[in-house]
Amino acid sequence: MNKRLSYLTSILLFIAFAVFIALRQTNPLNFESVRTYESLIFKGFINTILISFIALFGSVILGFFVYILQASKVRFFKAFIDVFTEIIYGTPLLVMIIVMAFLIGPAFNTYNRIVMGTLGLIIYMTPYMSNIFKSAFSSISEEQYMAMDLFGFTSFQRYRYIIIPQVIRILMPPLMNNFSLIIKGSALLNYLSFTELFYSINIMQTRTFAYSEGYLLMWALYIIITIPLSQFTRFFERRWGLK
């Protein structure tokens, strides 16, 4: 079986599995009631994408900042980041979001749960982002720095023409993987009554009792967002991969 046919067969098998599951439900699926909530679900879909981009942007900035602190020669910064990283690694995302929204937020007189929850998502992703920067920057060999030094490149020129163009290519695939993690993680913001995809479908379900239809749709919509992303990552790796 050639490669394309293998993939096509695999995709069809999974679709068949989904159809089988749908047909096995006690009540026959009826998407009529779902259609009434189309605009709410669409709003949830857009909000999921929007909040994920915000969290991506925030965690990239914070992750870079954390990477700089970790790479610094000041021992305290390194220790501080190590402790921070351990705490985050040990905390489930749901706990992080709830603690941010219901404990840390109020402690600073902030009762906007959505903002605090998103901040929780950003902080949760920060060590993962910082790790990406760490491995990307360490891929530039000592000898390349020597060559830059020898030719007399200025600091700006080093970053602009040599370091960043290489680092970006290494950074992009894991960055996209993390983006996919953020999108999936954003579903937990429904605990804060934020109208993202999971929450909007939940509302539809409680009002129409179309539970099976809702879960199936939810599953499909998350896949619609994340699969193109992972395909883009693969394309990026093939097109720009250095090795």
Added chain:
Amino acid sequence: MKLEISNLSHTYDVEVLKPFDLEIDGYHSVALIGVSGSGKSTLLRIMSGLEQPTSGEVVINDLSVKDPVYKKTVGFVFQSHNLFPHLSLVENISLVLEKTRKVPKEKAHEIAIENLTKLQLADQVNKLPKNVSGGQAQRASIARALSTNPDVIFLDEPTSSLDPILTHEVLSSIERLKGSGKDFVFVTHVMSFVKDFADYVIFMDEGSIIEQGEPDILDNPKTQSLKDFMAKVR
């Protein structure tokens, strides 16, 4: 080339170069030979300005290696080609010229092509380093070193990562540069190349210069350690 070294020593965790003086003048191609760990690569790096010595002074062609201008007068070829992996062979050269030597873009491209052609790479100029052979990449790095028009080119075991055929290919390319008006200082383990290309040889062992002179010292070594070394590399 005029080379003056006074009271030079260098220490990492151990003393890799023991204090010594050296003065040579009028030679164009100096080979540093010796077993691994003899200090020859460290000496080469200090002479090229890549590393600062723990103590002592190195002056080449009346310019101290500590002088900020000095680095602009030298070229360096690393053990592995050390080209920037995201740039094509021609861009590896033109970027250096454009950004660090302020050569206009088109002129930089022209010089890059010219030097790559000199190293028989005219048909490879737009390829990335990963898409050419190790020998071609190393020749491109020699072209890059030449392109800034340096007075002295340092080569640190330029063929150590290559198989015998590619080694021959790279060394022949270097030999063709003889008489180009450039001076060379190089570290290598290929003795036939030393005999053909060098006009002065420095043999080092355990951080000291043991023997030095024109290449015939290799055929008539005076010291036991050079005799032993030659017996091993033959």
